[in-house]
Amino acid sequence: MARKHPLLLRPFVLVALAVALAGSTLGAILLLRMHLALGPVDTTWIQVHGQAQVFGFIVPLVLGFGTYLVPRIAAGKPIRAGLAAPALVALMLAAVLNFVVPLVPGSAAFLLRRALALLVAAGSLAGAACLEAPLAARRRERGPRRGHELLIEASLAFLALGGLADAAAWWLSASVPSSALPAGLAAAAWRLAIEGFALGMALAVSTRMFAGFLGLAPGLAERQHAPTRRDKVFLAAASAWAASVLLGSVGALAGLDRLEGIANLLFAAGVLPLSLQLGLSSTSGGPAIDRTRDAVFPFGARTAYALLVAGATVGAAASLAELFGLPVHSLWFDARRHLINIGFLLTLIATMAGRLAPGFAGRPLALPWLRVFALAGFAASSLLRALEGVAGQWGPAELLWLSGLSGPLAASALLALAASLGATLLMQPPPGGPAETPRRWSLCRAVQKHRS
Ligand code: HEM
Incomplete structure (x- = not known):
């Protein structure tokens, strides 16, 4: 079966x-x-x-x-x-x-x-x-x-x-x-x-999980309740994000730079309020179910969302300047892309995976310091990478050297994360350690209890 x-x-x-x-x-x-x-x-x-x-x-x-x-x-x-x-x-x-x-x-x-x-x-x-x-x-x-x-x-x-x-x-x-x-x-x-x-x-995962992992009030109330002001802001912001993805891809497909620029503005208009309600939200009021289990988690989650805000802001500012006909160096858009890809996604993946893999494998995270190095490495690498925009736009050219170092740093952070996750997932759980711990379900139940 x-x-x-x-x-x-x-x-x-x-x-x-x-x-x-x-x-x-x-x-x-x-x-x-x-x-x-x-x-x-x-x-x-x-x-x-x-x-x-x-x-x-x-x-x-x-x-x-x-x-x-x-x-x-x-x-x-x-x-x-x-x-x-x-x-x-x-x-x-x-x-x-x-x-x-x-x-x-x-x-x-x-x-x-x-x-x-x-x-x-x-x-x-x-x-x-x-x-x-x-x-x-x-x-x-x-x-x-x-x-x-x-x-x-x-x-x-x-x-x-x-x-x-x-x-x-x-x-x-x-x-x-x-x-x-x-x-x-x-x-x-x-x-x-x-x-x-x-x-x-x-x-989506942040909306559902951060209530338990960070102690935020759960995002987006269930539909049977009258939506609160917070819910309305969340829905409007999520719609702006979805519209930005559609417009941006149509703009790229049709070679319409102005449409891509408008999509970047919409992206920021959606992502900033969402980040303020998720990784950058105040932690008062929610259940503190899990806050003590993984001390690194809150830092990683906040850093990832701060870098998402940075990427969205860089993209919106560069696009706005372009729409007003100001000269904008194309490296700003590469900086935006990698602030989102390395800064947000990889930092959040290191944060979430380090938290979820032990529950999945039924053993503590192997080599936890490598995960801390990975997290710090991704964050630092994305910030160094963003210097390419400054260098391209205003100079000095030496900044490109610093930005170039962000590549080996991100690659070694990935190696560290791969070693920590690989060892956690591949090594045998301790004798008698369950592969699926019932604690996850108690976390879900605790969140549901808080909602009701
Ligand atoms: C490990 C660190 C990374 C390094 C060193 C790196 C490096 C680069 C470089 C040098 C470029 C070319 C930029 C240009 O044409 O001006 C590039 C483009 C790109 N990167 Fe990365 N990247 C990294 C991580 C990532 C990640 C994690 C993603 C996706 C999640 C990603 C997706 C892309 C995409 C989609 C492009 C555009 C390619 C194109 O336009 O043809 N990169 N990256």
Whole structure:
């Protein structure tokens, strides 16, 4: 008989971390070459890095945590577990092909690109369908829906769209051997997958879990209650975020810079209030169920959301200046992207994974200082990276050197996180230690008690 909550996290995390190490090392090499003027950088390799980090690392990692978390935060309904392994295998093979494609000439490259397109579409659609089952079950119940469930639904729709856009980019690029991906299509796909799927899932999980882990009042009240002012702000902000993802990807696809600029402004208008209600909210009033279990968690959560605010603000300021016709250096947009990707997503992943992996593995976090190093490394790396905007816009050029160092720092932080999580998940639990601890459920019950 199929288990209601199958434990799928391990293979997803291991595949994601392996791709992440390769993708980050490549990114660090590219960054050093660019910022230290060590030599030319081929666009194809930049795209290989982007593809690896987005569809080889972040998407499988978030899907993996989703297989574990979504049933638990969507009324205990099961996922479509049969789709999880095919999704992971497809995304893993797509990641391998991604690194191989630039090395293969001629008609073989044509076939590899087309195969990659089919794999990435299949992996994304299967992954989205796998996690959508609990939400479909909730819809069928026709009961009141919770805010975090709506966020997950939007995120999964963005994953499906992102996967299709990415597949289209690879499919079309196959007809011109050794060409780069169509830039607009690839940028649209990556925006949908990162700012839509991964960020939306991070917001949903924060909305549901921070009440217990940080002691915040739970976000987005259930629909049967009259919405409070806080709920209304939250819903308006979440709608602005969703609209920004759609507008930004359409802007990228159509090559409309002004539309992308407006999307960046909307993104900030959505993300700032959400961050103030989640990671940057006051901790008074909520249940302090878990605050003492992981002393690092509150620092990590607050740092991640502060960096998300920084990324959104940098993007909004640069876009506003551009809309007013002022000269804006393009490196600001790379700084925005990596403040969100490394600063927010990776810092939050180190924070959440370090907290969840021990509960999953039934043993304490292995090598906990490596997780602290990873967390500090991601935060520092994203701030150093943002210096490239200052250097590009006003100089001095030496700042580019400092920004270049952010690459090796982020890559070593990832190595540290991979070592800590890998050791936690792969080592045997202590004799008699359960793989699934009942404490998680007591946490859910405690949150529900607080709500009622
Ligand atoms: C480990 C640290 C990282 C380093 C050193 C790094 C480095 C780079 C470099 C050098 C570029 C090219 C920038 C340019 O063209 O001006 C780039 C682009 C990009 N990076 Fe990263 N990156 C890192 C992490 C990440 C992460 C975690 C993600 C995704 C979650 C990501 C996604 C992207 C994307 C989508 C692009 C755009 C590629 C393109 O436009 O073709 N990067 N990165």
